[in-house]
Amino acid sequence: MQSLRLKRKIDHIALALKQQGQSYMSGFSQVDLLHNCITEVGYNHVSLSTTFLNKNISYPIIINAITGGPKLATNINIKLAQLAKELSIPMAVGSQTIALKDSNYKTSFSAIRRVNPKGIFIANLSAKSNVESVYQAVDMLKADAIQLHLNPAQEMVMHEGDREFSGLMENIVHIKEKLDVPIIIKEVGCGISYGAALELKKIGIKIIDIAGLGGTNFTSIEGMRKKYQPIDPGLYSWGIPTAYSLAQVSAIKDLTIIAGGGINRPLDIVKALSMGADYVSMAGLFLNLSHNYTLKESLEFMEKFIKEIKIFTALTGAKDVSSLRKVSKIYKEDIKRHMNREP
Template sequence: MDIMDEHKRKQRKDEHIKYGMLLEKKLKRNAFDDITILHNCLSEVDMESIDISTKLQSINLENPIIINAITGGTSQGKIINGKLAGIAKKLKVAMAVGSQKIALNNKDAVDSFKIVRKINPDGVVFANLSADSSVEEAKSAIEMIKADAIQLHLNVPQEVVMKEGQKKFTGLIDNIANLVQNIDIPIIVKEVGFGIAKEEALILAESGVKIIDVSGKGGTNFIEIEGRRGKSQASYHLRNWGIPTPISLIETIDATQDKVDVISSGGLKNGVDAAKSLALGAKAVGFAGYFLHILLSKGSLALEKYIIEIQKEIKYVMAMSGARNLEELKQRPVIINGKTYHWLKYRGIKT
């Protein structure tokens, strides 16, 4: 790769962090406000016996929280990944690295990803590449960090708006199916903040995908980020593009039923959002932008405390709804209101 292209790629990664943190402060409405878990006044749950462990296919998780894909490839990315890996190890939460494409082309960037496995040798770690990557690239990314699974991210809106982004997406579905057939660890197909509709969720399931991360609208907005980088007017008009996370979660679960394990991410802020996702049927919940905001503004200890608080809040909701484990939480009635209700009704999904 040309040295100048490599420099621009590193610069872009650091700019994603910079503008992502600026936009994080603007986020207002929480789409999870439309979701209510029914209170159980006769709960007989013993708080000390609540079990929040879960499973993503063959991967056992002690709790459902995932530090989702954030960064890597730069000196700043290495520092961030190191701090996140330390927290993941201490709290026994899964962690995904950011896109490793830069490290496949530049050996100097490899350590910014390897540090995660170095600090957390026995933890659950996910590799990350674009869904248009080759089998060889995927295997290299997996080997780089001894990954337990690999995220294949879908980012058409980001690429379209990005001045230097990709503009051709032909063959993506076939490529995903080929990767599923030739990679021997779980594959997670993941959006990057714009959600997955039931039609595409079904296509992914029929292609052999067993884990889907909906990563819906409500969190980090890469259209706005790329718009700020490139000073694009179009990005302003497109800033509301996407499917809100709870809607995408419900659509995906409705389409795939028990064929796919679904991860809820995109704008989750706290344990109540997480519990609502789990009650709707998610097997795990991912946090990225908000965790990074806490890490960079308040430090590692603050983020560590916040994740512990999320775990507590999930358990509080379970106790108040009468659920001893996540499977029982999923059986508790959920009331859906507002925009989410009307969207699902229009889409023919029973609420």
């Protein structure tokens, strides 16, 4: 079973890398930010710095859960931790189950704390994990928070998937009662609907990562692993596109929203923040950087990337994340149907 887990981790990295650059639909073309010709915000006046879990960060960007376990994963995690340190942004690790089953794999996760002792790191396990596993995962990283992932679509298609979901919400409540670090509930590429987010809020969840459809696609990855040809190709495009998911959940008050899933362009980040995301998360883009580029090259790329986020922000007339919320934008009819729900 453990060698299967190891093989799965390597498959996921290889297949997710193949998906990068393919054109998926995260839905942000449904939103137009309006150019502001009378902007008085100069490029140097834009500040993207904010706080995350009461700590200062330079940008509202999170390196999302990717991996851990095999040597390849250790190298990726170390590079990502270096990037997170240089950029002063938080980083999540991939599912730590592999290290809970075999302690030899712990260092592939804990190494990131040595790279960046003061960094903001987020542990990761399935939302179906027991409390003891959650304690251990948090302790492994001395984590500031834990992501509990929901991936029913992936499990359904995964050959060796766990297709039993009963007691899920009760389990989250139980973990929440016992844990004293914040919990982030996240999807892995199928999005979170208004109704699901509301239910999560009702049980006391304060932070969600919608991880919608449009980027790394795990139903398709699991299908590719077994060369499964579905009768209905809709199996590989199941989920709520990220922008639509964001349009739904942003109506819910007092919920911190991380927008992820297919976000890999500066303009999409500005759109997501303007639509109500507090932060954006990216996995595919950071996997690509850490695997295919040196740290120096990755930092040069990110410098350019952030420069363009600032340019778009200034051109809307906004100077920071909170003023971006108020800038003029037009929603196309399709996405409008997902909006304006009052909790």
